[in-house]
Amino acid sequence: MDFSQVELTAEQQAFEKEIRDLLSTSWTPNYAHIALDHDRSPDSVRLAMAKRGWVHPELSEGEGGAGLGEIEQEIITALFEEFYIANNANNSLLIPTLEQHGSAWLKENILPGIRTGELTTCLGYSEPDNGSDIAAAKTRAVQDGDVWVINGQKMWTTWGNESDYVFLLARTGPIEEKHRTLTMFLVPMDAPGVEATPVWILGGGRTNVTFYSDVTISDNYRIGPVNEGWSVMSTPLATEHGAGVVTEGVVPINGSMGAGFSRTFEKLIDGAIDWAASRKGADGRSRLEDPLVRLALAEAMLDLEVCWNAEGELGKPMAAEALAANADRLADMAAPEGILDFGVDGSIAAGIIASERQHAPGSAIYGGTTEIYRNNLARRLGLPRPY
Amino acid sequence: MTTTLRRNDYALSDEQDQLVAMLRSLFSEQSPISVVRDAEPLGFDEKLWATVRENGLLTISLPDSVGGDGGGLIELVLMGFEIGRAAAPVPLLDHVVAMRALGRLVDSGVELGSFNWESGLAGETIVSIAPISTWELGAELVPSGAVARAVIGFKDDAIVLMTRDSRAPQAPNDGGSPLAWWDPSDPAVQVTTLLAGEQAAQLWDLTHREWRIATASSLVGILASSGEIARAYAVERQAFGVRIAQFQAISHDLVDMHMDELTSRNMTLKAAWLTENEPEFRPELASMAMAQATRAVLRSTAKAVHVHGGMGITLEADVSLFYRKASSWSLVGGGVRRDLQDIGRAIDRRAGERARWHENNAIVKG
Numbered sequence: 001m002d003f004s005q006v007e008l009t010a011e012q013q014a015f016e017k018e019i020r021d022l023l024s025t026s027w028t029p030n031y032a033h034i035a036l037d038h039d040r041s042p043d044s045v046r047l048a049m050a051k052r053g054w055v056h057p058e059l060s061e062g063e064g065g066a067g068l069g070e071i072e073q074e075i076i077t078a079l080f081e082e083f084y085i086a087n088n089a090n091n092s093l094l095i096p097t098l099e100q101h102g103s104a105w106l107k108e109n110i111l112p113g114i115r116t117g118e119l120t121t122c123l124g125y126s127e128p129d130n131g132s133d134i135a136a137a138k139t140r141a142v143q144d145g146d147v148w149v150i151n152g153q154k155m156w157t158t159w160g161n162e163s164d165y166v167f168l169l170a171r172t173g174p175i176e177e178k179h180r181t182l183t184m185f186l187v188p189m190d191a192p193g194v195e196a197t198p199v200w201i202l203g204g205g206r207t208n209v210t211f212y213s214d215v216t217i218s219d220n221y222r223i224g225p226v227n228e229g230w231s232v233m234s235t236p237l238a239t240e241h242g243a244g245v246v247t248e249g250v251v252p253i254n255g256s257m258g259a260g261f262s263r264t265f266e267k268l269i270d271g272a273i274d275w276a277a278s279r280k281g282a283d284g285r286s287r288l289e290d291p292l293v294r295l296a297l298a299e300a301m302l303d304l305e306v307c308w309n310a311e312g313e314l315g316k317p318m319a320a321e322a323l324a325a326n327a328d329r330l331a332d333m334a335a336p337e338g339i340l341d342f343g344v345d346g347s348i349a350a351g352i353i354a355s356e357r358q359h360a361p362g363s364a365i366y367g368g369t370t371e372i373y374r375n376n377l378a379r380r381l382g383l384p385r386p387y
Numbered sequence: 388m389t390t391t392l393r394r395n396d397y398a399l400s401d402e403q404d405q406l407v408a409m410l411r412s413l414f415s416e417q418s419p420i421s422v423v424r425d426a427e428p429l430g431f432d433e434k435l436w437a438t439v440r441e442n443g444l445l446t447i448s449l450p451d452s453v454g455g456d457g458g459g460l461i462e463l464v465l466m467g468f469e470i471g472r473a474a475a476p477v478p479l480l481d482h483v484v485a486m487r488a489l490g491r492l493v494d495s496g497v498e499l500g501s502f503n504w505e506s507g508l509a510g511e512t513i514v515s516i517a518p519i520s521t522w523e524l525g526a527e528l529v530p531s532g533a534v535a536r537a538v539i540g541f542k543d544d545a546i547v548l549m550t551r552d553s554r555a556p557q558a559p560n561d562g563g564s565p566l567a568w569w570d571p572s573d574p575a576v577q578v579t580t581l582l583a584g585e586q587a588a589q590l591w592d593l594t595h596r597e598w599r600i601a602t603a604s605s606l607v608g609i610l611a612s613s614g615e616i617a618r619a620y621a622v623e624r625q626a627f628g629v630r631i632a633q634f635q636a637i638s639h640d641l642v643d644m645h646m647d648e649l650t651s652r653n654m655t656l657k658a659a660w661l662t663e664n665e666p667e668f669r670p671e672l673a674s675m676a677m678a679q680a681t682r683a684v685l686r687s688t689a690k691a692v693h694v695h696g697g698m699g700i701t702l703e704a705d706v707s708l709f710y711r712k713a714s715s716w717s718l719v720g721g722g723v724r725r726d727l728q729d730i731g732r733a734i735d736r737r738a739g740e741r742a743r744w745h746e747n748n749a750i751v752k753g
C-alpha cells in the first residue's frame with residue numbers, strides 16, 4: 001500500500017513547467033469545457049502537443065511519442081484538467097490493435113500519423129438498429145478483387161465530422177453467423193461515399209450519423225483477418241471499458257472512462273464552490289458558510305471520492321451515475337441559478353451545472369450502457385447469464 | 388502552483404496477506420454464526436474475547452513504546468474486515484482505538500490516574516470511546532459501553548477518561564450491540580480530565596478519525612459476508628424455472644452490492660494509510676470512509692435481505708442477522724450527517740485553493 005506524494009525529479013519538474021507554459025500560452029481555461037471524457041482537445045493544442053510527441057507520450061520517440069513514463073503522462077493529464085482541456089484522442093485505444101493487425105502498408109503510411117496524434121480517428125461500431133448488441137451490425141463490406149465495397153449506416157459516430165479515419169465494424173458474411181462474420185476496417189473519412197450528418201444531443205454537443213455508399217477501399221485498410229472482427233475489436237473495447245487497470249503506481253484505478261468522468265465531476269464541484277464563494281446570503285455571510293450549501297457540497301465530494309476508489313470496470317458505471325446524480329444535486333443546491341444557461345448573467349460558474357446536467361445522461365450510455373456494464377460485472381462475479 | 392501526484396497503490400504486503408489469512412481462519416473457527424447468535428442480546432462473548440486476547444490481537448496495533456507489537460492502523464483495519472465478516476461479538480476495535488489514544492497520552496507524559504495500563508493492555512479491563520462526546524454534553528450512548536469499564540471522551544475541550552466499577556446496563560438496540568448510556572453526572576461514573584487545550588483537540592480529532600476508520604472496516608466485513616450470502620442464494624434459488632440470479636433485477640443489485648463493498652474497502656484502506664503516514668493530508672478521508680461504509684452497509688444489507696424473498700426477513704436466516712448488525716455497528720458514531728459535517732473541512736480547503744488559482748489564471752465565463 002502506498003499513497004505518498006511522488007517527488008518529481010528535476011527533469012519532471014521542467015517537463016511540468018514546459019507543458020504548463022505551452023497550455024497557458026495557447027489556451028485560456030473555459031468553464032464550458034468540462035466534458036473531459038467526451039470532448040476532444042482543440043486542434044491548436046493537439047497539434048502543438050503532437051509536434052513534441054506528447055499526444056501519446058508513452059510511445060518511443062521513434063514511434064511518434066516522447067518515450068515518457070507513467071508520471072509524465074499523469075502530469076499531462078493533471079495539467080489538462082487544471083486548464084479545462086479534454087485530453088482525449090481515441091487513437092490510444094486503437095494503436096495496439098493497428099500495430100498487431102494492420103497491413104504493412106497501413107503501418108508504414110497511416111500508423112505514424114495516428115501515433116503522433118496528427119491524424120485522428122473515430123469509432124464506427126453502433127448502428128441505427130443496434131448499439132448494445134454491437135455484434136448485430138449490418139453495415140456490409142463485400143470483397144471485389146483486391147478492394148472492398150462498403151455500404152451501410154453507422155449511428156453515433158462521434159467526431160466523425162472531424163476525424164481522418166473511422167475504425168469500422170462491418171459484416172462480411174451471413175448475418176445469422178453474428179460474431180463469426182464481422183471484419184474491422186480503418187476507413188478514410190474523405191473516401192468518396194462517406195458522409196457525416198450531425199445529431200445534436202443534450203448539452204449542445206454534436207455526434208453524427210455516418211453513411212457509407214459504395215465506399216471502395218483497398219484491402220490495405222482491413223484490420224485483422226476476415227471474419228475475425230469480433231476478436232480484433234475486443235482489445236480496444238476492453239481498454240475503453242477500463243479493464244486491466246493496474247492498482248499501483250500513480251494511474252487512477254477507476255479505468256479510462258471512470259477517471260474521465262471523475263475529472264468532469266471534480267470540475268463540477270469546483271464550479272459550485274466558485275459560485276458559493278461569490279454569493280452572499282441574507283445574513284451577509286458567504287454562501288460557502290450556509291449549512292445547506294455545505295451539506296450538498298460535502299455529499300458531492302464524498303461521491304467523488306467514491307468514484308476515485310471504484311476500480312477497473314466498476315469505475316464507469318459508478319462515475320456516470322454519480323455525475324448525473326450530483327449534477328442534479330448541485331443544480332438543486334443552487335436553485336434557481338443552477339438551471340441558467342452557459343454564459344448567462346448570474347449562472348453558476350458560467351452555467352457549468354446546467355450544462356453538465358444535460359451532458360451527464362449520455363455518460364451512462366456511450367461506450368456501453370451501465371446495464372451492459374452490470375451484465376459484464378455480474379459474469380465476473382460468477383453469476384449466470386441473464387435469462 | 389505545481390502539479391502534485393500521488394501513488395494509488397492499494398495492494399497488501401505479503402505479511403498483511405498472512406495476517407488476513409490468520410484472522411480469517413481464527414474468526415471462522417472461533418466465531419461461527421452460532422456464536423454470534425448465542426452472544427445476543429448483549430453482543431459480547433467472553434470466550435471469544437479470551438481467544439482474542441490469547442492470540443495477541445489486542446497489542447498488534449499498539450506501538451512498542453507502550454508494550455504493543457508496533458503495528459498500526461492498517462493492521463487494525465484488516466482486523467476490522469474480518470471481525471465484520473464474522474460479525475464477531477467482541478469490542479476489539481473500540482478497545483484498541485481507545486488504547487491507541489491512551490498510549491499517545493502516556494507517550495507524551497500524561498498520567499492516566501487510577502487507570503491500570505497493564506490491565507487494559509491485557510484486555511482484562513475493556514476500554515471504549517465516546518464519539519458522540521464530540522458534539523453533545525451530558526449522558527451519551529457509548530459503543531461497547533455495556534462491557535467497558537473505561538471510556539475515553541472529549542468534554543469541555545478536554546480529553547477525559549470516564550471509569551466505573553460495574554458494567555453499565557445495555558441499552559437494547561436493533562442489532563444486539565453492547566451499547567450503553569454513560570452519564571458523567573452518574574455517581575457510578577468517575578471522570579478524570581487527562582489533557583486540555585489545543586493539543587487535546589488535535590489528539591481527539593486523530594482518535595475520532597481512527598475510530599471512524601476502524602468502524603468503517605468492520606462494515607466492509609459485513610458487506611463482504613452479506614454479499615456472499617446473497618450471491619450464493621441467488622445462484623441456488625429457482626423461480627419460473629430459472630435461477631433467480633438470471634434475472635437482471637437480482638444480478639444488477641448483486642453487482643451494486645459488490646461495488647459498495649469494494650469502494651468502501653478501498654476508501655477505508657486509503658484513509659488508514661494516509662491517517663497513519665500523513666495525518667495532516669486530507670483529514671476528511673476518515674469521515675468519507677465512514678460515511679460511505681455506513682450508507683453502503685445500510686442499503687446493501689437491505690438488498691441482500693430482499694434477494695432472499697420472504698426467507699430474508701426470517702430471524703433464522705443469516706442474512707437478517709447481518710442486516711441487524713449493519714445499523715447498530717454503523718450508526719453508533721452519530722450517523723452520516725455528522726460525517727458530512729466533518730467533510731466540510733474539505734470544502735474550505737478547496738475554496739482556498741480555488742481562490743489562489745483564480746488569482747493566477749483567467750477563465751472564460753461565457
Ligand SMILES: Cc1cc2nc3c(=O)[nH]c(=O)nc-3n(C[C@H](O)[C@H](O)[C@H](O)COP(=O)(O)OP(=O)(O)OC[C@H]3O[C@@H](n4cnc5c(N)ncnc54)[C@H](O)[C@@H]3O)c2cc1C
Binds near residue numbers: 129159366635
Ligand atoms: C454521446 C454519445 C456518443 C457515442 N459515441 C459513439 C461512437 O463514437 N461510436 C459508436 O460506435 N457508438 C457511439 N455511441 C453509441 C453507444 O455506444 C450506444 O448508444 C450504446 O451502446 C447503447 O446502444 P443504443 O443506443 O442502441 O441503445 P440500445 O442498445 O437500444 O439500448 C436501449 C436501452 O436498453 C438497455 N439494454 C440493451 N440491451 C440490454 C441488455 N442486454 N440488458 C439490459 N439492458 C439492455 C440499454 O441499457 C438501454 O438502456 C455513442 C452514444 C452517445 C449517446
